[in-house]
Amino acid sequence: MEIALEQLSARHPAARATQPAAVQDLSLRVAAGEQLAVIGPSGAGKTTLLQLMACAMPPSEGRLRLDGADPWTLPRDELRRLRGRLLLAPQVPPLPPRQRVVTAVLAGRLPAMGLWASLRSLLRPSDIPAAFAALERFDLGDKLFERVDRLSGGERQRVGLARTLLAPATAWLVDEPLSALDPTRARQAIRTLVEGARERRATLVATLHQVDVALAHFPRIVGLRDGRLAFDLPAAEVTRERLARLYDRFEHELQGGAPATPSPEPGAAVPPMLMCR
Structure with missing residues (x-):
């Protein structure tokens, strides 16, 4: 499945009006069958990005396209069928x-x-x-x-x-899948997930706190900061300097000190695994 975001912004329904949008003016295109890792400090908008891609919440501005279709303009039955091709896997599986x-x-x-x-x-x-x-x-x-x-x-x-x-599903949207795993199990799990998506020709977008794992297993890396796109680069071009800027004031997360439990963005609700019919 191809996923395209065009100047997308989103604010959680429960967020206060004074809070900034969780995702702001974000444009991104993921080709069908591509594998992409999203990194960034806590509160960067990573979980919200997956929820938008999964049609779990509508954007407040901009447009989402899945295989060329805007899901929020589809009749209810067509939207249900489209959601059946999406899998949103939260950090804590239900x-x-x-x-x-x-x-x-x-x-x-x-x-x-x-x-x-x-x-x-x-x-x-x-x-x-x-x-x-x-x-x-x-x-x-x-x-x-x-x-x-x-x-x-x-x-x-x-x-x-x-x-x-x-x-x-033809698109796997996986949120922090390694938070409860030790380094050895984490490497095995992400390798298996990447191989499984490749075998199925499924599009894979995964958010990760483990920057070293993301760089080792994903060909393309997207960095988010404060709901905005910081960079979108091949893994080989993600330098220490870029990472230092992305995690400025969050150095403990870059060094692997990210919390093992979810850190919800403002107003966010923890979603179930979404495999809608």
Whole structure:
């Protein structure tokens, strides 16, 4: 899926009128099948950018185009079908605590299923081998029939990523997927996510606090600061000087000291994983 933002601005409905827009006058184009990492300090507008791309909130100014169509001008049924091609994965995956891991992973397929098939899948997993294969890519095959509430935070985050591999979406919009993972697991997880998107020819946009991981695994890097585009460059051209300017007064985040829990932007609500029908 091609994603194009044209002078886009957005303000959260819950934000005070005196607060600046979370995203301001942003123009960006992501080609179908491209892989892009978005970096920047806390409050830069990274989560809001993903919500805009996922049609989770409308822009206040400018225009969003998905495969050439403005989603906010489409009839309701067409907008629903378009949203079915989008996956918005939040930093903390919304996994019901008493649910089995196999069911949680196969839920990634629900947007492509009818009502009765969806209900049957929730009660009786329909493709256990597919769930196992997705989990194995994150070294979680042995957790297939565990309950979600018996997993560690890092394991739950990897289960959420495994679910992404089974989603029918053609655009994966992934928010801080490595926050609960140690460096070794983080590298493995992002490598698997990038490979999975490439295999599916899915567009991948991921926000990351781990700048070194972004530079190592993504060919294109977008830097956001105060809701505005700071740079849009090939990874090889992102210099230490550019990073120092981007993270000015936030040096602890550049050095890997970013908080492990979400830091919502002003007025932001934490979204669920969005795979709308």
